Amino acid sequence: MKSILRRIALLTQRETELIDITPTVREEVERSGVRSGTVFILSQHTTTGLTVNEGLPDLEQDLSDCLERLVPEDQAYRHARFLHSDGQMAINAPSHLRGALLGFQVFFPIEEGRMVTGARQTIYFVELDGPQKRTYVIQIIGE
């Protein structure tokens, strides 16, 4: 049984941004040599999300708009105060809550050395409090 871990860094450009990471994940799976197993993709942050959807710009915008409607910026959140453990203001509750709605990990099976996805499935790393330097993890487990 193999277990391969890759950390992928990226610099996001906008406050909310859906980044298609499918080619990177697919390439890592094929490069791993694992013929049968599972690939897990995990974000290392609490103000980002990982999600799967059809890779269309209109849906990307709809998803972004939907998150903003569900978690508006101008509500009275408790997480709006000075955070002593950081030395900065914690004023990004909407980013955390949008991340909680999306979740922080996705996984797919690997069969005959390839990731098994539906034809329209795109894996998105979702920035919710950018721009920032971000890291996600790809773990490939199998044989």
Add this chain to the structure above:
Amino acid sequence: MIDIHTHPVMIRELVEKDPELARAVREVFGLLFPPQPLEVFLSELDAAGVEQAVLLPLDCTTAHGCRIVTNEQVADLAEKHPRFLGFASVDPAVRDAPKKLERAIRRLGLRGLKLDPALQRFDLDSRELAFPMYQACSELGVPVLVHCGLSWSMVGQAKYARPLALEEVAQEFPRLRLVIAHFGWPWVEEALLVALKYPNVHLDTSIVYSGTPAEALRRVLAERIGLEVLERSLPRQLLFGSNYPRQDIRRAVRGLRALPLSPGLSENIFQGNAASLLALEGGSR
């Protein structure tokens, strides 16, 4: 849009190659999260719609034995990225401080002086330490941005940072252009008093104490002072400041935009007043 109040203290390219700077940022300035690449700072400005940002270093050699980003580093950043407008910091207690300031302005091309009495630990009305710095700025024709009010640094002492101490300074140096940072919170009325009375005194909007920028700005500017006071009496003395990275620039911009300010005042705060103060194109009329 111009942000008059940013600290270039969490730039990875500077912090990672200088363990002493990393220590000072952590133990003196009090920022405890990982530094980010310079590109992130630039993208943050883009995302907020800010074209230019004033960079504020901090020389607290006497009080804490460190410089939290040097004047040379600020000048280098400003040279490589013209959207950055560098200010100098010189510890007023070091020998020949006014001469050091003059060199930073004339040789490095920096555009003003940042003073942080809470961290540098001097009295704003000290004729021995502070007045020579005001005199130098007055003669050089550059503004002084003064930290006033709450210092979030755990070694900063707000007792040195009362805005009312600047009244004497405004009287002694009538040509000197002063900026009271953070609206002097919690001594907002003191800051307001000085700015109302002396047209050369400006106030920056980086009010950071609790709540989102939208909430803090509404509470202080709209409810405590009254927007009509700002519209009538201070249209050319208010400056947008974020205090990045203590808070993000995007939300600071949105918080100010959420106030029902007249288009003219809004334009002055975000652009025109800072442009006038820094002798850039597009100053307020």
